[in-house]
Amino acid sequence: MGxxxxxxxxxxxAKLTLAGSLDSSSASMMQAEIQKxxxxxxxxxxxxxxxxxxxxxxxxxxxxxxxxxxxxxxxIYIVQPQGQIVDTLQMTGIIHSVxxxxxxxx
Amino acid sequence: MAEYDLRIDYYPTHEYQDIKFRRGHVLPFGATMVPxxxxxxxxxxxxTSCSLVLFERGEDEPFAEIPFPEExxxxxxxxxxxxxxxxxxxxxxxxxxxxxxxxxxxxxxxxKILSDPYxxxxxxxxxxxxxxxWDDIYPFRSRLVFEDFDWEDDRPLQIPxxxxxxxxxxxxxxxxxxxxxxxxxxxxxxxxEKIPYLKELxxxxxxxxxIYEFDEWEHSKLHPDTGEQLVNYWGYSTLNFFSPKAGYAxxxxxxxxxxxxxxxxxxxxxxxxxxxxxVVFNHTAEGDHRGPTISFKGIDNKTYYMLTPEGYYFNFxxxxxxxxxxxxxxxxxxxxxxxxxxxxxxxxGFRFDLAAILGRAPDGSPLNNPPLLESLAFDPVLANCKxxxxxxxxxxxxxxxxxxAYGRWAEWNGKYRDHLRKYLKGEPGLVGDxxxxxxxxxxxxxxxxxxxxxxxxxxxxxxxxxxxxAYNQKHNDANGENGNDGGNDNESWNCGCEGETDNAAVxxxxxxxxxxxxxxxLVSQGVPMICMGDEMGRTQQGNNNTYCHDNELNWLNWxxxxxxxxxxxxxxxxxxxxxxxxxxxxxxxxxxxxxxxxGYADITFHGVKPFECDYSAGSRVFAWMLNGNxxxxxxxxxxxxxxxxxxxxxxxxxxxxxxxxxxxxxVSANTGIIDGNCCFATGVEPLVTxxxxxxxxxxxxxxxxxx
Numbered sequence: 132m133g134x135x136x137x138x139x140x141x142x143x144x145a146k147l148t149l150a151g152s153l154d155s156s157s158a159s160m161m162q163a164e165i166q167k168x169x170x171x172x173x174x175x176x177x178x179x180x181x182x183x184x185x186x187x188x189x190x191x192x193x194x195x196x197x198x199x200x201x202x203x204x205x206x207i208y209i210v211q212p213q214g215q216i217v218d219t220l221q222m223t224g225i226i227h228s229v230x231x232x233x234x235x236x237x
Numbered sequence: 238m239a240e241y242d243l244r245i246d247y248y249p250t251h252e253y254q255d256i257k258f259r260r261g262h263v264l265p266f267g268a269t270m271v272p273x274x275x276x277x278x279x280x281x282x283x284x285t286s287c288s289l290v291l292f293e294r295g296e297d298e299p300f301a302e303i304p305f306p307e308e309x310x311x312x313x314x315x316x317x318x319x320x321x322x323x324x325x326x327x328x329x330x331x332x333x334x335x336x337x338x339x340x341x342x343x344x345x346x347x348x349k350i351l352s353d354p355y356x357x358x359x360x361x362x363x364x365x366x367x368x369x370x371w372d373d374i375y376p377f378r379s380r381l382v383f384e385d386f387d388w389e390d391d392r393p394l395q396i397p398x399x400x401x402x403x404x405x406x407x408x409x410x411x412x413x414x415x416x417x418x419x420x421x422x423x424x425x426x427x428x429x430e431k432i433p434y435l436k437e438l439x440x441x442x443x444x445x446x447x448i449y450e451f452d453e454w455e456h457s458k459l460h461p462d463t464g465e466q467l468v469n470y471w472g473y474s475t476l477n478f479f480s481p482k483a484g485y486a487x488x489x490x491x492x493x494x495x496x497x498x499x500x501x502x503x504x505x506x507x508x509x510x511x512x513x514x515x516v517v518f519n520h521t522a523e524g525d526h527r528g529p530t531i532s533f534k535g536i537d538n539k540t541y542y543m544l545t546p547e548g549y550y551f552n553f554x555x556x557x558x559x560x561x562x563x564x565x566x567x568x569x570x571x572x573x574x575x576x577x578x579x580x581x582x583x584x585x586g587f588r589f590d591l592a593a594i595l596g597r598a599p600d601g602s603p604l605n606n607p608p609l610l611e612s613l614a615f616d617p618v619l620a621n622c623k624x625x626x627x628x629x630x631x632x633x634x635x636x637x638x639x640x641x642a643y644g645r646w647a648e649w650n651g652k653y654r655d656h657l658r659k660y661l662k663g664e665p666g667l668v669g670d671x672x673x674x675x676x677x678x679x680x681x682x683x684x685x686x687x688x689x690x691x692x693x694x695x696x697x698x699x700x701x702x703x704x705x706x707a708y709n710q711k712h713n714d715a716n717g718e719n720g721n722d723g724g725n726d727n728e729s730w731n732c733g734c735e736g737e738t739d740n741a742a743v744x745x746x747x748x749x750x751x752x753x754x755x756x757x758x759l760v761s762q763g764v765p766m767i768c769m770g771d772e773m774g775r776t777q778q779g780n781n782n783t784y785c786h787d788n789e790l791n792w793l794n795w796x797x798x799x800x801x802x803x804x805x806x807x808x809x810x811x812x813x814x815x816x817x818x819x820x821x822x823x824x825x826x827x828x829x830x831x832x833x834x835x836g837y838a839d840i841t842f843h844g845v846k847p848f849e850c851d852y853s854a855g856s857r858v859f860a861w862m863l864n865g866n867x868x869x870x871x872x873x874x875x876x877x878x879x880x881x882x883x884x885x886x887x888x889x890x891x892x893x894x895x896x897x898x899x900x901x902x903x904v905s906a907n908t909g910i911i912d913g914n915c916c917f918a919t920g921v922e923p924l925v926t927x928x929x930x931x932x933x934x935x936x937x938x939x940x941x942x943x944x
């Protein structure tokens with residue numbers, strides 16, 4: 132299972148689309164994209180993850196990294212996560228640091 | 238990090254089978270991430286050589302085994318930085334060669350791959366009771382963890398110890414029962430789901446039974462009669478002191494137990510609940526000479542264990558071996574470990590299992606000035622952590638009252654437990670002991686104050702509070718040990734019928750006795766500890782040693798809240814009462830004087846008549862009054878509080894002390910009220926209209942407020 136990520140910034144909102152498996156081998160790709168969009172000081176980070184099938188602890192680390200890189204005032208939205216991803220976020224408590232939504236903007 | 242920022246010592250100098258490495262740093266011990274690599278450092282004094290063994294996660298065979306060059310050994314420490322490793326997928330261990338000479342304490346075995354004593358996570362038991370691969374050449378695999386958890390502004394709460402109400406609990410038992418309705422049953426995440434319950438109950442500290450990685454399959458067996466699987470359920474048998482148990486994490490199968498536990502602690506702190514760990518430094522899971530070689534035994538047996546002159550293992554723990562805690566290397570490991578938990582997990586306090594062992598010399602003799610206990614007491618990182626000793630061991634060293642405290646250590650007050658149990662069941666001649674117990678045991682701790690003692694009537698060892706009043710004898714058949722396990726000195730009383738009964742009078746008496754016990758526990762000076770489920774009448778069906786049961790004997794049945802609603806309401810009331818009244822939470826002992834000239838000393842003792850306490854051999858009545866002007870040793874004010882106990886089988890008439898003008902007695906709790914409420918919220922307490930004759934029922938306790 133591979134990993135693919137694309138990013139764009141629209142009206143100050145950073146939008147990343149993730150697909151495949153986010154693990155230790157692919158986390159560096161996401162880190163690079165976060166660093167890229169962070170340089171433009173976005174007001175929000177939106178992760179489209181409906182095609183993301185697995186997130187390991189390295190993937191979780193990227194959410195923590197994004198929060199720390201962008202600052203606590205920048206909200207992170209996770210759009211249409213699969214059940215297993217939601218479970219992982221819940222179990223580790225990271226779900227309290229992000230917003231799970233069906234659409235962005237809602 | 239920019240390339241030009243890399244230190245020169247983070248470039249490889251050696252290569253072995255395409256793996257690049259260089260000489261490492263001796264400290265810290267363990268595996269530490271450095272730029273582009275991992276620093277491995279391990280102590281071994283008597284080995285002749287060592288190899289670092291590297292696995293891809295879950296693979297049967299290692300992908301590399303790198304011998305430490307002789308020049309990478311500095312003193313008794315092997316150290317090496319290995320580059321370009323996948324932190325998340327890596328599992329590592331050590332292979333040590335050296336003499337196999339048990340008579341002289343050496344047990345090196347180069348066929349074994351050994352866990353790192355300083356590993357921060359262990360693989361192999363990622364999912365609770367998942368069948369292990371018994372043929373695994375390396376069953377308990379050291380792993381790396383990330384230290385980037387976002388604690389935000391969290392820090393240990395530093396609630397004064399005299400204000401704590403400790404709730405001892407088992408991670409899996411708390412939510413494993415279907416009635417918990419938790420989504421993540423039996424896990425750290427499950428406890429987080431139940432934080433609202435802990436808030437409703439009112440406790441402000443949870444003490445988690447062992448959460449260091451252990452092997453639930455250790456000594457597992459089938460019950461000889463029933464065929465039931467018996468396991469190492471409680472976990473008092475550590476595999477690794479730095480690693481949280483993966484099987485206690487819903488996310489353990491993803492290797493995220495560290496994040497899940499830290500999240501739990503952070504959320505408990507957000508709700509003003511401290512977290513204590515029950516830590517087991519007295520022995521390890523490697524057993525005696527017949528036990529497995531997992532880590533310490535193969536790395537440096539003679540350093541880590543207390544050995545007899547013949548090379549066998551001293552067994553002061555009752556489990557096969559004894560950690561050599563006052564060896565300087567082991568002492569440092571214990572210190573490093575506790576510092577790690579305090580700093581990286583924000584742990585608020587530690588309860589040390591069989592802590593008397595920590596005061597023994599390598600030859601087993603008790604030390605006058607045990608260096609480990611002294612080091613812990615004065616350690617700068619642990620300065621704000623509470624340290625609590627179980628001040629005895631299985632080798633007969635009993636130190637309740639004289640544990641080397643260094644002004645810091647508290648103790649589980651086993652004498653409080655024993656005296657309370659005897660008094661509650663109506664044994665005569667206990668009034669003097671009860672008077673000591675409710676004051677914070679001043680004879681036991683004359684210079685250490687009330688907070689030297691953690692008061693408890695029940696804990697994981699022994700009967701539950703309900704069973705204490707439902708069984709005269711232990712009923713341990715389910716343990717498969719022919720009744721030879723578990724204590725026989727339970728000081729219990731079945732209230733007239735052994736076990737479950739339809740007899741309404743017996744059941745009513747049991748409920749009353751449980752309330753009596755909770756009342757005395759929560760109005761005593763000292764630090765109260767409640768055992769999980771006692772607030773709702775949990776039963777273990779008379780089993781007083783449920784160490785091996787992963788079933789309803791241990792799992793908390795949440796339906797008991799509804800079944801024993803009156804008891805649960807009463808427990809909440811008494812917890813709230815303690816929190817509302819600082820007069821119950823002194824730090825120093827009473828002075829029996831009245832320097833403020835209020836007309837009453839800080840504490841006064843009574844019997845059926847005021848100021849006439851009956852200490853005679855046959856007495857079963859005892860009352861005391863706290864003067865609210867001396868709350869918190871006179872630093873604040875409170876109501877007057879009067880508590881009376883009657884453990885006769887008949888009711889008695891009490892004459893109450895006269896209060897200062899303008900004050901009256903109100904009933905906050907009366908366990909003798911059979912029908913209806915026996916506790917009353919603040920502001921609606923019934924007024925006592927006749928202080929000359931207050932009827933206190935048989936086996937009952939009252940709590941009155943004078944305001």
